[in-house]
Amino acid sequence: MSNRLANILFSLAIIIAGIVFIKMAAGFENLTALAGAQVPTQMFPIAVLCILIFCSTINLVKYVMPNGAADANDQLDMNLAMFIRVALILAILITTIAIWDRFGFLPASVFSSLTIAVVLQVRSPLIYLGLALYGPATWAFFRYAVAVNI
Numbered sequence: 001m002s003n004r005l006a007n008i009l010f011s012l013a014i015i016i017a018g019i020v021f022i023k024m025a026a027g028f029e030n031l032t033a034l035a036g037a038q039v040p041t042q043m044f045p046i047a048v049l050c051i052l053i054f055c056s057t058i059n060l061v062k063y064v065m066p067n068g069a070a071d072a073n074d075q076l077d078m079n080l081a082m083f084i085r086v087a088l089i090l091a092i093l094i095t096t097i098a099i100w101d102r103f104g105f106l107p108a109s110v111f112s113s114l115t116i117a118v119v120l121q122v123r124s125p126l127i128y129l130g131l132a133l134y135g136p137a138t139w140a141f142f143r144y145a146v147a148v149n150i
Helices: 003-026 043-064 080-103 105-119 125-145
Strands: none
Touching (some): 003 043, 080 105
């Protein structure tokens, strides 16, 4: 499979999924009256999805144009090792959702960042330390600076 075809298919999949998720987000219950917020509940997910769709559209146009991408005609190098890595990362992300549901954000963030680093064969102890501290730092920021419990 060429990079051109892979990017076109992936961009289309992201655009279609984004549209489906926007429809789902539009159905969120509006809790602004209860929370006293000025922005509706749907605003953030819809904004993020619109940005994602916009970026995917740019990528789609880039690969549809005849001279749009320099690597368009290169072959996609998808070997067994890469396929296993992608499958492991997908399994880690699904497990992270279960951990977050059961134990909360902190263990889920540490688990996902460190196990993905192992799958990607990161060798630097400093990167592992930074990844281990990133989740707790994010939690502390939201908890104490923004007063939101995640």
